[in-house]
Amino acid sequence: xxxxxxxxxxxxxxxxxxxxxxxxxxxxxxxxxxxxxxxxxxxxxxxxxxxxxxxxxxxxxxxxxxxxxxxxxxxxxxxxxxxxxxxxxxxxxxxxxxxxxxxxxxxxxxxxxxxxxxxxxxxxxxxxxxxxxxxxxxxxxxxxxxxxxxxxxxxxxxxxxxxxxxxxxxxxxxxxxxxxxxxxxxxxxxxxxxxxxxxxxxxxxxxxxxxxxxxxxxxxxxxxxxx
Numbered sequence: 001x002x003x004x005x006x007x008x009x010x011x012x013x014x015x016x017x018x019x020x021x022x023x024x025x026x027x028x029x030x031x032x033x034x035x036x037x038x039x040x041x042x043x044x045x046x047x048x049x050x051x052x053x054x055x056x057x058x059x060x061x062x063x064x065x066x067x068x069x070x071x072x073x074x075x076x077x078x079x080x081x082x083x084x085x086x087x088x089x090x091x092x093x094x095x096x097x098x099x100x101x102x103x104x105x106x107x108x109x110x111x112x113x114x115x116x117x118x119x120x121x122x123x124x125x126x127x128x129x130x131x132x133x134x135x136x137x138x139x140x141x142x143x144x145x146x147x148x149x150x151x152x153x154x155x156x157x158x159x160x161x162x163x164x165x166x167x168x169x170x171x172x173x174x175x176x177x178x179x180x181x182x183x184x185x186x187x188x189x190x191x192x193x194x195x196x197x198x199x200x201x202x203x204x205x206x207x208x209x210x211x212x213x214x215x216x217x218x219x220x221x222x223x224x225x226x227x
Contacts, residue, residue: 035074037226037227039222039223039224040071041071045218047064047118047214050215063117066098067096086131087131091127120148121147123143128142137174140172144169146166150163166193167192173188185221185222187221189216189220
């Protein structure tokens with residue numbers, strides 16, 4: 001909840017700055033108008049799950065799969081000559097993930113495999129950038145992600161749970177502008193999620209006290225349209 005409130009506050013701050021920068025631009029200041037953009041990406045995500053009980057490592061395995069995402073944002077381009085190559089973007093994104101992993105259970109009854117899946121993710125990011133050439137921009141990402149995970153103890157128990165984790169996101173990317181309006185974007189992101197305390201969830205045959213730690217590494221390639 002704290003991270004969700006932080007995401008909301010960050011979004012409000014960026015909206016406030018955007019409105020003020022737009023007003024300043026119309027007042028013939030050193031800032032040009034805000035430039036909106038949208039895009040879509042296809043990527044590959046590798047998420048590591050570290051599951052421990054009372055601080056003792058039980059499992060350490062990965063969730064790997066293809067991702068599909070869409071995003072929309074605003075980019076601030078200063079017109080003051082000394083800072084004309086610098087960029088500042090703010091964007092929101094929504095992502096769908098198709099990932100799953102199964103573990104042959106030794107610690108769980110009936111030798112039933114357990115399955116984790118990483119599903120949907122939404123978030124917000126700030127993207128400071130620098131225009132290397134007229135058509136090539138490098139940028140960083142600092143943001144927050146809110147991600148859905150599911151767990152199933154299948155097929156014997158039929159248990160199916162869904163839970164959410166918040167994480168901080170850092171990344172680096174490159175935007176190649178093919179035309180004035182169309183660009184290709186490549187990006188790498190790493191997301192560190194808050195520890196999820198799964199009391200009583202993971203084992204339908206008795207109470208559990210497991211701690212889940214997710215860390216994601218994602219590579220994305222997509223198209224961006226600049227208005």
